[in-house]
Amino acid sequence: MTEARLAVIGHPIAHSLSPRLHTAALSAAAKPGSYVAFDVRPDSLGDAVRGMAALGFLGANVTIPHKEAVRLYCDRLDGGAAAVGAVNTLKFTETGIQGYNTDVGGFLAALGSGIPGWSPAGRAALILGAGGAARAVAFALQGAGAGRIGIANRTADRAAALVAAVGGDPNLRPEDADLLVNCTSVGMGSEESPFADWERLRPGAVVCDLVYRPAETALLAAARARGHRTVGGLGMLAHQAALTWRIWFDEDPPLAAFLAAAHG
Numbered sequence: 587m588t589e590a591r592l593a594v595i596g597h598p599i600a601h602s603l604s605p606r607l608h609t610a611a612l613s614a615a616a617k618p619g620s621y622v623a624f625d626v627r628p629d630s631l632g633d634a635v636r637g638m639a640a641l642g643f644l645g646a647n648v649t650i651p652h653k654e655a656v657r658l659y660c661d662r663l664d665g666g667a668a669a670v671g672a673v674n675t676l677k678f679t680e681t682g683i684q685g686y687n688t689d690v691g692g693f694l695a696a697l698g699s700g701i702p703g704w705s706p707a708g709r710a711a712l713i714l715g716a717g718g719a720a721r722a723v724a725f726a727l728q729g730a731g732a733g734r735i736g737i738a739n740r741t742a743d744r745a746a747a748l749v750a751a752v753g754g755d756p757n758l759r760p761e762d763a764d765l766l767v768n769c770t771s772v773g774m775g776s777e778e779s780p781f782a783d784w785e786r787l788r789p790g791a792v793v794c795d796l797v798y799r800p801a802e803t804a805l806l807a808a809a810r811a812r813g814h815r816t817v818g819g820l821g822m823l824a825h826q827a828a829l830t831w832r833i834w835f836d837e838d839p840p841l842a843a844f845l846a847a848a849h850g
């Protein structure tokens with residue numbers, strides 16, 4: 587069996603949990619391979635991607651700030667990556683470089699396993715944020731048949747652009763929402779919460795936070811205290827990583843290893 591060369595590229599990259607997850611998965615599956623983190627400056631992105639292809643890498647994950655720019659170096663994009671306008675997974679093949687977005691499927695898988703039996707189909711969802719993660723979640727919810735999608739963002743123009751892109755509802759209020767998803771970076775490494783309108787949120791609404799450090803964010807703690815069901819960011823992190831495995835190896839991923847490494 588040939589050794590699988592894998593990597594994550596970003597700038598900065600030291601904070602990334604991807605090496606821990608993928609190294610644990612390679613080990614659990616007894617697959618020969620290595621997964622390394624490369625700090626790649628924006629002006630070196632093309633050289634880095636072409637370099638990995640030339641060096642025989644099987645695949646790579648792509649993180650901030652390269653998820654949009656890396657599309658330039660892909661020969662093909664899958665449907666999710668094209669819709670979202672961002673790539674978080676590359677596969678180097680004999681016929682070129684393929685770009686994927688596993689945040690879309692990773693979010694839906696984490697929601698499905700976090701709240702078994704609950705589906706966003708026909709429901710109203712309020713997304714906080716309008717960056718790359720918000721775009722992935724918005725298109726995921728659109729694809730899953732969400733009835734109404736609203737976006738609230740610090741920069742109103744970006745919210746309006748994303749609402750228009752997904753055919754969302756610019757007037758969706760917290761009291762309409764069956765699902766609240768934090769896709770801002772607020773709460774990452776802090777005690778801040780991106781949401782305070784708890785009296786207005788529909789009772790029974792599901793609350794998700796993409797932020798995964800800390801695992802129990804201030805948003806999730808406040809939601810739980812008010813009786814909302816919650817889904818934290820580590821599940822999505824594990825599921826999107828497992829989906830990249832499926833793309834690279836074309837086989838079922840060792841999901842338990844990804845989940846254990848994420849929560850470890």
Ligand SMILES: NC(=O)c1ccc[n+]([C@@H]2O[C@H](COP(=O)([O-])OP(=O)(O)OC[C@H]3O[C@@H](n4cnc5c(N)ncnc54)[C@H](OP(=O)(O)O)[C@@H]3O)[C@@H](O)[C@H]2O)c1
Nearest residue numbers: 715716717718719720740741769770771774796819822823
């Ligand atoms: N769990 C997972 O698997 C997973 C996957 C992807 C991302 N994430 C997490 O999701 C978060 C967002 O990632 P991203 O890639 O979308 O980042 P991004 O493209 O940089 O977008 C950041 C978003 O957060 C908002 N924001 C930042 N600081 C804010 C503040 N102080 N107050 C209010 N809003 C603020 C920004 O609003 P403006 O538009 O006004 O700047 C923007 O909407 C990060 O914490 C990331 O780690 C988790």
